[in-house]
Amino acid sequence: MKAILSAFLAFFLVFGCVNTNSTQEPYAYFGGEIINPNNDYITLRASSQEIPDTIFFNADNRFLHKVENLKSGIYFFMHGGEYQMIVLEPQDSIMVRLNTFDFDESLVYTGNGAKRNNWLIQSFLENEKKARKLSDYFKMNPEEFHDFMEAERTSEHIKLNNFLLNSIESEAFINLAKSQIDYGNFAIKEIYPFGYFGNNKIVQVKDLPEKFYEYRSEVDFNAEQLSEVYAYNRFLFSFFDNIAVTEYYKHRECHNPFERQSLLHNLSKLKLIDSIVDSPKIKNDLFKFTARNFINNSNNQEEISALITDFASRSTNEEATIEIIELSKALKKMQPGNKLVSAELIDPQDKFHNLKTLVNKPTVIYFWSSNIKRHYRNSHKRAFSLNEAYPNVDFIAINLNNDNRRYWKKTLENSEFDLTNEFIFKDLEHSRKVLGINSINKVILVDKDLTIIHPNLNMFGSEIESYLAQLE
Template sequence: MIEIHMLTKRFIVIIPFLFLFVGCHFKGSTTSEYAYVGGEIINPKNKNVILYNIEGKIVDSIALDSSNRFIYKIDNLQPGLYSITHGGEYQMVLLEANDSIMFRLNTYDFDESLVFTGHGSKKNNYLIKTYLSNEKEAKQLVKYSKMEPEEFDRFVEERRQHQLSDFHKFLENKNESEFFKSIVEANINYSAYADKEIYPFAYFGNNKLIHIKDLPEDFFGHRKDIDYNATHLSRFFAYNRFLSSHIENLAAHGYYDNNDFHSKFDRHAMNYNKLKLDLIDSIISDETIKNNLLKYKTIDYVSHNHTEADANTFLNYYIDKSSNDEDKAYMTDLVSNLKLLRRGNPLPNLAIVNYNDTEHLLNTIIVKPTIIFFWSSNSKSQYRNSHYMVNKLKTDFPQIDFISINVNDSDDKFWKQIINNYNFPTVNEFKFKNSKQARKTLAVNYLNKAIIVDEDSVILHPNANIFNSEFKVTLEELLQKKHLIARQDAF
């Protein structure tokens, strides 16, 4: 799944506020409602940063000076969540009138804490604190979901109230805006609400999801407090995570209206996914929020290994509901590209470059069944976990090759430095020669995607996920069909 823009953790260290103003170039004119945002990029990947407004539209591309610093004045400021990108890095910042937010960013390290300095920094530091806390808790959801429903409900609510209490203590003797308060409270609340919506899928699983109807009557009591059209939160991770899981949950209740009571839940069923689009269309009126959800849910469906007819049917169903022409063109193009990636088709022959800067065509390096997996220099946990998982798979499936492809457009030195820092084997480590076009051709919409091909570069599975709990079973079934492993019942 495409990653939704979020308030991501980045490694920022405190720097004196005035320090960054020395030698920096100011851009922007003079108005009464304004804010400054600036910083220093350590080990920059290019010579500019891009600033986006609260609607996600580009405000300006800001050049770094000779010291890799920048400062920008935003005139006619609309209070809200702005974002800055650099070389694939993404950071959101809450800006209000007269703020001067500064940070220092080192592109070589992604796991250190983020600390803002300057006027308006306290609220951004607190927002980052709540985000990181909720992100940590979200990673524990699989463990928490083993709790019985009443226990889980109580646990999540107590945690939410504790976070709200800490926030109210933080506000004592501080003159923060109501807007800031609403943002932090939304982050706390919607993170908890998302956990509640995701819980049934983890607790019951596909075989027993029918029992979602047996949850305590007040388990979803939070739904009375939902704002489905919170425009100011439309690019906020906690809010989007909640809406996405909430739609999945609502549609699950309707799933069994058209399926046998005891049937296994199928998240890829056409009717279930159409119901998700129907729900989005009926309960959300904000065009930005609605169109984004419609797009992501459609990508989820068409990226699975459906028939061409099903993909086209669903695409048309989506087009009738979306009002974003750019999104509709993107989805039409995606479905067209996915047709070429269907099982049994030859793998597109793309140019790749190895660690020693030698160019190859992808198909020419495939000599036996192969899993092609992808990673980004901007996602440390993903590239560490994917290589770790592949090492385990190599032991279990010695008859298979693994090709690792970095998807970044940045200079090779960043790619190679990660390989060296983590001692990844340089054999079978590649980059795309033309990353943008290659990602489009192979429909790499999310990093956990993997493509399985046979020794002739014929596609066996166009959209596998090596982290999926059923991946090994899927792989074994494919290899059995290729007679590369014996069936388990033969022993």
Template sequence: MKDFLIYKYLLCSFFLASFTIGCNSKGNNSDIAYIGGEIINPKNKKITLYNTKGKVADTFTLDTNNRFLHKIENLQPGLYSIRHGGEYQMVLLEPNDSIMFRLNTYDFDGSLVFTGKGAKKNNYLIKTYLTNEKEAKKLNTYAQREPEDFDNFIEKRRLSRLNEFEAFLENNDETPFFQSIIEANINYNAYADKEIYPFAYFGNNKLVHIKDLPENFYNYRTTVDYNANHLSNFFSYNRFLFFHIDNLALKAFYDKNPFHSKFDRHSAEYNKAKLDIIDSLVEDETIKNNLLKYKARDYISYNHSEAEAQEMLDYYLEKSTDDEHKTYMNDLMASLRLLRKGNPLPDLTVVNYDDKETALSSIITKPTIIYFWTSNRKSQYRNSHYKVKELKSKFDNMDFISVNINDNDDEFWKNIIKQYDFPTTCEYKFKNSKKAQQTLALNYLNKAIIVDETGHILHPNANIYNSEFDILLSELLEEQKKHSIK
């Protein structure tokens, strides 16, 4: 085993040396960069590179050794992303970079390591990303602190990370652009936590107390750049903007309503206020259109009447200037229209564990919950199956169908099922994942569809993790039983 590891190390070192020499031999062209890498346990053979605008720049195929090498001409410095098997990773590219990465899909983020010219800055970027991820998981705990204590904690943590970055720069000569990216990552991650805080601390029923937060709690808002185009597809920036808009709309709600008014995050008034705020604050079309799309989608995808959803769609269409987004939203509306309660389940083909194709509707013989999972999120697919196991013990008169939404090679899907001993008789994947996700409006992984024994929809958008899901399911089954008797 040790000899094998040494062999693998030497092989990768040789590849990197060849890669670097090849890049250098091309000359010092200021608008060219190279990116290459090796993927261990690939989910398929495709790699997609997205440009700084989040648009597909190129798609290429892994070779027989699961490697690739790509030259980018006319490089626009900025944040690119690499996608493979439904997962993606940001890469910061600047002129003359020649970056190689190596990762194992079984631990996509944790195993990722960059080498070559431009590697240090990307390894540091990965480090800050993983740190943000760990902090986000602890936010519910942090957010139970009193406002002053929480404010001090977040600020102390932010300054500590900025000081750590300054120490890194003392020993590494990096560009001002890279410095601005890391500082934005640190700052906007902290600001996002503060925007989320009132929703986590007060909860929906007591959000009126947002007016009691310390006067300087949101002082940083004067420094916010709503048009930072170079951050338009950067997670920490968008995370901040999403919750910031929610927060500003909350203030707008209480400006128009008495402070004792009951707050409803799904109300048309509150959600229209979000679109108004985006339209007034953001000038950059990429950022504005993205925010408008996702905020409108949140409302439209919820269990509103068709008239309410259409009203919000029309309100969105008046403000968006992105034709591609508008088409997407109109298609979403059409899909949701077919998923109304009482409609038959759309005709989709699924593939079972034994590679047999069948119509999804044909495997439904009694009231059924159809739930979905992705191979890319271990906690999600484990939790969903554990939750369903619990539900099975309570509702033994129901079937549960598990559907994987990925278009990866079947081997990857089956390995997860084997590893966790999921019952293979209930496991399926879509034959055409992209079409199925659009048809079923699968924008959220926690979504489940409940149907009766004939395959007609009882609930198109249930959440099995909701604290009141058992009550909802019992009521639906009782209602369906009474309807059958009649």
């Protein structure tokens, strides 16, 4: 404790004196240090706050912010496109330290209020660890899997109760902690049938043990206080994907394989969301997620139009409706056979380029983020390998998250990438819209005449090699 207090004293001295007696309103301090930053600021907002507070770093990449008129509850801080949840309560003085190379794994809190938040991040990481073990869980039979997950859930609640014996926490934190355990567990149970049965036999989901879905009676589909909590959203997405299967097979023969991307399945999801969820916020978020996911993965314009019509008739969020319509227009322009649209780029030497002028032979355009180290290393490695196998094809890499070129260049330097075909968008938001980019996994393939061959390939799949082989 003395070490923590000393660290805070030194930290506050860096930023000057702090007058803690200047107001009777509830407040909290949030500060910290970002190692290997992706830009020069961090943002903080309450879960109900649309516009975040922007907090700039000093020369040592440290920051300190006083949250005035604090409302106890869930807050989110974001840096370089990655974010994490934190619970703030009056008189908290929390310092966060993290390394962007391992954002969540390196995150540590100190100070008053740190214990509860260290517990939350560890719970989050436990859920992530389970998600990486899904393929192992799929090998268990349903009864074995059910018993295993129930035992895991009970064990985690015991750990939470033990934690609470030594730490007096608010009801809001306790409810959040319990929800993170429960919905993380529920999400895996909703995903399990797809992994265990597979698309060819998913119809057999109806044969699962009766007790398998007993937990659904505990679900609150209108928990707006959890509307931005990852475990809760993951459960909701998986749940509606799951229960829509029953509706799907009312219109398909049982021996037919399941098609997750079918118009029928996605229309069923929209209908079920509308009938089960009452909260406008949660309902609209689920509508938007379903519509965006379908549009991103469909090349059938008639089906896209049909889904958007249904989506627009249900959504009460006008901004989301406009966004989805604009996305569909952008993706329509990116269909095979169309010409590649313009986008302004900047190279590591700060020279400006138009994407169109860079293409003079078949070209693979792929994207990456400094926040996802494994992806950007693997995607560059894959591009190098494919380029060796198909030397007549160019590869253009575009960074999607660094809004400050200095930090982008730092990542390039640290990674020792060949700078020849590395770029960043001049106007990220505009370029993402016109190119229909909603994921770093998107890969665009064009021929030497700028004609789009495929607008959404998988860099790590075998399909991309089939396309490149045809260009030889």
